[in-house]
Amino acid sequence: MNSMTSKLHFDFLWSRTIPLGGKGNDTINENGLQHYVKFVNDLLAAGITLSNxxxxxxxxxxxxxxxxxxxxxxxxxxxxxxxxxxxxxxxxxxxxxxxxxxxxxxxxxxxxxxxxxxxxxxxxxxxxxxxxxxxxxxxxxxxxxxxxxxxxxxxxxxxxxxxxxxxxxHYCVHFIKNKAGESDPDDFHGDIETLMEGRNESEVRSEIQSEWLCPCPLGFRKLLKWLSDRYGRPKI
Structure with missing residues (x-):
């Protein structure tokens, strides 16, 4: 593997080390923990470290x-x-x-x-x-x-x-509008409706083979501008 890369990203599987999520008398699975200890040590021995x-x-x-x-x-x-x-x-x-x-x-x-x-x-x-x-x-x-x-x-x-x-x-952009009437208590969107396309034909996003992932470059640009203004131009 070290012939192909010097950096690596991996996700830590918590259920391997804490099987019941810390509930009750749940204890740390030492075998699962040692799996990651050995995994990281082997990477370091091969000169491979975190990606950033x-x-x-x-x-x-x-x-x-x-x-x-x-x-x-x-x-x-x-x-x-x-x-x-x-x-x-x-x-x-x-x-x-x-x-x-x-x-x-x-x-x-x-x-x-x-x-x-x-x-x-x-x-x-x-x-x-x-x-x-x-x-x-x-x-x-x-x-x-x-x-x-x-x-x-x-x-x-x-x-x-x-x-x-x-x-x-950031995965995709939704268009929104005010929702008429009261929202259901379980509706985490609150008092808005989310739409997959805008009201103007020019706003309709390109179709790709996904039910919910649709590109919208203008929406992404507006998001970055909004974030910059709201949070005082942070490093993103």
């Missing part, structure tokens, strides 16, 4: 898919017979809040214990309004209100400014 110095703690922190639609794990939200006591209109926001706090803890540990050792790498997360402002966006506050967890001072201290650059996943 930019660390994203949570690459796709999309709690909606797990705790609203149930498309991803834990998945019980898709089968209401298995979701007694769960609330898909509330739980995604609690999970999202906890993701931010977990990110803040990881950043604190990295900056205090590992940053100088690793050569000063940058760290961030792809979930941004609370990182820059330590508040949920106004649109979410207006739409949801009480379901949103309150920020404690300890949370704020961990989360605020816990990124060195703006991190973003």
């Amino acid at each position: 110095d930019n660390i994203v703690t949570l690459g796709s922190p999309h709690s909606i898919l797990g705790y609203n639609t149930g498309l991803f794990a834990p998945g019980c939200y898709r089968d209401r017979s298995k979701s007694v006591g769960l609330d898909s209109s509330r739980d995604p926001w609690i999970v999202g809040h906890n993701l931010l706090v977990a990110h803040g803890v990881a950043v604190k540990i990295y900056r205090e214990e590992f940053k100088t050792i690793g050569g000063g790498g940058e760290i961030g997360i792809t979930l941004n309004d609370p990182i820059y402002f330590c508040e949920h966006p106004d649109s979410i506050l207006r739409q949801l209100g009480n379901p949103l967890p309150a920020w404690t001072e300890e949370d704020r201290a961990l989360v605020q400014s816990s990124n060195d650059s703006y991190c973003m996943n």
